[in-house]
Amino acid sequence: MENSAALSTKKDYRVPFGTVSITDEAVKLINKALESKWVTRGKYVQEFEEEFAALFGAKFAVAVSSGTDADAIACATLYDEGAQRGDEVIVPALTFVATANAVVQAGFRPVFVDVDRNTLNMNPDAIEAVITPKTRAIMPVHLMGKPAAMDRIMDIARRHYLTVIEDAAEAHGAELNGKKIGTIGAMAAFSLYAAHIVTTIEGGIILTNSPKLAEAMQSLRNHGMVNKFEFSRIGFSAKMNEIEAAVGLGNIAIFEDILGKRRRNLLYLIDLFQEFDEYFITLREEDHEKIGPHAFSIILREKLPFTKESFVEFLDQEGVDSRNLFYSIPTQCPSYQFLGHKLGDFPEAEYCADNGTHIGIHQDIELNQLDYVAEVVKKFLKQNL
Numbered sequence: 001m002e003n004s005a006a007l008s009t010k011k012d013y014r015v016p017f018g019t020v021s022i023t024d025e026a027v028k029l030i031n032k033a034l035e036s037k038w039v040t041r042g043k044y045v046q047e048f049e050e051e052f053a054a055l056f057g058a059k060f061a062v063a064v065s066s067g068t069d070a071d072a073i074a075c076a077t078l079y080d081e082g083a084q085r086g087d088e089v090i091v092p093a094l095t096f097v098a099t100a101n102a103v104v105q106a107g108f109r110p111v112f113v114d115v116d117r118n119t120l121n122m123n124p125d126a127i128e129a130v131i132t133p134k135t136r137a138i139m140p141v142h143l144m145g146k147p148a149a150m151d152r153i154m155d156i157a158r159r160h161y162l163t164v165i166e167d168a169a170e171a172h173g174a175e176l177n178g179k180k181i182g183t184i185g186a187m188a189a190f191s192l193y194a195a196h197i198v199t200t201i202e203g204g205i206i207l208t209n210s211p212k213l214a215e216a217m218q219s220l221r222n223h224g225m226v227n228k229f230e231f232s233r234i235g236f237s238a239k240m241n242e243i244e245a246a247v248g249l250g251n252i253a254i255f256e257d258i259l260g261k262r263r264r265n266l267l268y269l270i271d272l273f274q275e276f277d278e279y280f281i282t283l284r285e286e287d288h289e290k291i292g293p294h295a296f297s298i299i300l301r302e303k304l305p306f307t308k309e310s311f312v313e314f315l316d317q318e319g320v321d322s323r324n325l326f327y328s329i330p331t332q333c334p335s336y337q338f339l340g341h342k343l344g345d346f347p348e349a350e351y352c353a354d355n356g357t358h359i360g361i362h363q364d365i366e367l368n369q370l371d372y373v374a375e376v377v378k379k380f381l382k383q384n385l
């Protein structure tokens with residue numbers, strides 16, 4: 001991979017969590033943009049939007065400054081449909097905190113639904129129970145690139161006249177029943193933060209097939225402006241710049257290569273972990289789906305003679321970098337105490353947070369590093385069972 005740099009923070013891990021690919025082509029485009037002195041949103045951002053939309057087979061793409069802004073701006077289009085401040089958007093309890101933060105930033109109330117520890121995604125059976133007259137949208141997250149139950153979610157949304165906004169931050173390249181993740185809901189928000197498959201270092205992008213929604217989002221990213229200095233919506237300052245778009249164009253050019261390597265790593269690790277199935281729940285890929293690999297989740301099964309902390313510490317000592325598998329936002333994130341939930345309200349999400357971790361499977365990890373991960377896990381189990 002050209003000009004890749006590990007994103008490890010603490011030390012040089014033998015199996016680092018993240019990486020970023022900045023291609024030679026991207027460097028050339030960055031230099032051109034700098035030389036031209038046109039560095040704010042211009043032709044590269046437009047090209048990037050067109051190429052990203054084409055990659056996914058969507059009609060429109062709106063580039064913004066982060067995945068969180070992408071989520072928030074997609075939510076803010078609900079005002080055009082008559083939503084009021086304080087209306088509700090349904091989100092999974094277990095996801096990166098940005099999903100819920102974006103709902104709040106857009107002026108709505110996040111309503112949480114528990115997940116299923118086997119899929120990491122929103123439990124579709126729990127959605128209808130939380131729909132109220134104030135519900136405006138459902139925002140499923142495809143966590144770790146594993147597609148959420150979109151058929152069920154779209155059906156519920158249709159019956160209750162709700163908008164579906166996919167949080168596809170972690171799901172570049174995922175597919176469900178032959179459809180690309182990011183093209184099923186009315187809108188889909190992607191993070192382009194370093195370590196995602198298509199990255200602009202920092203950035204986000206929203207896909208839609210609706211010209212009306214695309215226009216609303218173009219206005220929302222730029223303070224709600226419609227014509228020069230005419231502001232018709234309460235907007236955001238969330239534009240992408242030419243330098244970021246240049247990095248993104250470089251990544252789109254090697255998208256299949258990155259996706260192929262990550263999928264090879266994912267499937268290889270799924271295979272290696274079959275041996276440890278008695279101890280860990282890990283990602284599974286069903287026939288009707290393709291995971292767009294973000295990272296590899298490992299959740300301890302119940303009643304084991306060791307803790308997640310001891311497992312993670314062992315991984316760290318042996319040079320395998322890992323991250324916690326997020327938190328139950330309504331009950332384990334202090335910033336969400338204002339919603340008044342109590343520990344135990346979202347048992348699956350809390351279980352995943354207490355017992356789950358995730359490790360890298362990115363494009364710069366080779367199969368022998370994954371063999372090493374399996375060796376480390378074997379060694380840990382030998383010492384701790």
Ligand SMILES: Cc1ncc(COP(=O)(O)O)c(C=O)c1O
Binds near residue numbers: 067068071193
């Ligand atoms: C599920 C999810 N949603 C939203 C975001 C926010 O993206 P960003 O960090 O680009 O703001 C992320 C971050 O990767 C994420 O994992």
